[in-house]
Amino acid sequence: MTHPTIDDVVRAAHELWPLGLQEPWDASGLICGRGSRPVPAILFAVDAVAATAEEAVERGAGLLLTHHPLLLRGAKFLPDSSDKGAVIHKLIENRVGLLAAHTNADSAxxxxxxxxxxxxxxxxxxxxxxxxxxxxxxxxxxxxxxxxxxxxxxxxxxxxxxxxxxxxxxxxxxxxxxxxxxxxxxxxxxxxxxxxxxxxxxxxxxxxxxxxxxxxxxxxxxxxxxxxxxxSHFASEQLWLEAAAAELRGVLAARGFEVETMLSRLNTDPWDFVVRPEAHPGSASTDALAAEYPGQRG
Ligand SMILES: [Zn+2]
The missing domain is CATH 3.40.1390.30 (NIF3 (NGG1p interacting factor 3)-like)
Structure with missing residues (x-):
């Protein structure tokens, strides 16, 4: 069995998650990558951010497949000193493609x-x-x-x-x-x-x-x-990655292609911690506070 090219993966992905299903404002599809380049492994992640781009390079992925499009709001400049430009440079310089399946994957x-x-x-x-x-x-x-x-x-x-x-x-x-x-x-x-x-x-x-x-x-x-x-927005969508990887592997295998699929090990939820009220001295629970200021709707 041979590895698929980026173009082969994109075709298979768009069979599972047709671009025609995306919302009019969306920007799913191949964001960067040379179509003819073979892809031995695909890394699946929710977000295309510096850390997941780095992870794709480190784990030897030829393609990073994310749920969120990197350039949803459009971009005129992508220098490596910008956040999005840094991601694009990291990926292209390391020969990793980037494919987004966003609202087309929501609807499918x-x-x-x-x-x-x-x-x-x-x-x-x-x-x-x-x-x-x-x-x-x-x-x-x-x-x-x-x-x-x-x-x-x-x-x-x-x-x-x-x-x-x-x-x-x-x-x-x-x-x-x-x-x-x-x-x-x-x-x-x-x-x-x-x-x-x-x-x-x-x-x-x-x-x-x-x-x-x-x-x-x-x-x-x-x-x-x-x-x-x-x-969590991230967690509600991360659930899909495992099924998506299995489906895409299946479509590619049916076409005689062999590809490894990997799930990102990173949590890209932007929040790091929360601070909760200490309701009363000695109590770690907010229940006492809730009793003092009850919800209106029981
Ligand atoms: Zn989302």
């Missing part, structure tokens, strides 16, 4: 949101946007058994890579959830679709105060659901 079957909803315990899911279609952004489906909200959050916390911020949950700990909606990465633009889907809980990342607060206020008018689980 077996993509980022499929990995996230499976981690919640839902096997059969449909897109949250474009319900009934095979592909689309987000996913919604039913747990085999109803679960308390806190248990679902703990289940997720057990499978997500640990990050400083952990998970934040809005809703009662014992609130029963069965129908789960998810969107890997920042999902605060999908609240209308979440409400329409009649999900009991919405799992996503990067929820800011106003979208989250308004979603909870509206939910309270209808019995309190959907509850919210806010995870």
């Amino acid at each position: 079957v077996g993509g980022v949101s499929d990995a996230l909803i499976r981690a919640c315990g839902v096997e059969d899911a449909e897109p949250l946007v474009d319900a009934g279609e095979p592909t689309g952004i987000g996913r919604v489906g039913e747990l085999p058994e109803p679960l308390p909200l806190e248990e679902l959050a703990r289940r997720l916390s057990d499978v997500l890579l640990p990050t400083a911020g952990g998970l934040r949950v809005a809703g009662p700990r014992d609130g029963v959830v069965r129908r789960v909606a998810v969107c890997g990465g920042a999902g605060d633009s999908l609240f209308d679709a979440v409400r329409e889907s009649r999900a009991d809980v919405y799992v996503t990342a990067d929820l800011r105060h106003h979208p989250a607060s308004e979603a909870r206020e509206r939910a309270l008018l209808q019995g309190g659901r959907p509850y919210l689980i806010d995870c």
Whole structure:
């Protein structure tokens, strides 16, 4: 068996995660790399940053495949003294290509949101946007058994890579959830679709105060659901890398190519630690503080 070239990998990747599925503002695809260069190994990571570029070089990857595009907002200059330019120089000078599969991989079957909803315990899911279609952004489906909200959050916390911020949950700990909606990465633009889907809980990342607060206020008018689980953006998407690597290896193997796939060992969540209030002297827990200033929504 021979190694695929960068072009061979790109063709296989776009069969799994067709570029036609990406959002109009997105910039997925081959960012740099010589198409004819053979690729013995591919490193999968969420982010193309200095550390993952370095990792790709050190581990002998011929291609770094990331979820996030490096140049999403466009670039006019890429000197090595700039953050993005340093990544591009590191990769090109070491003959490593860079391929991004972003919203095309969010929408595709077996993509980022499929990995996230499976981690919640839902096997059969449909897109949250474009319900009934095979592909689309987000996913919604039913747990085999109803679960308390806190248990679902703990289940997720057990499978997500640990990050400083952990998970934040809005809703009662014992609130029963069965129908789960998810969107890997920042999902605060999908609240209308979440409400329409009649999900009991919405799992996503990067929820800011106003979208989250308004979603909870509206939910309270209808019995309190959907509850919210806010995870690390990085961790919610990192889940997909293993499945993506296996799928891509499979498509390439079917074409007679042999390639090693590796997952990044780095945590590229930008947050390093959190500081929590020490509620009362001698207590490491915030429960006492929570009792003093109870949530409005029990
Ligand atoms: Zn993302």
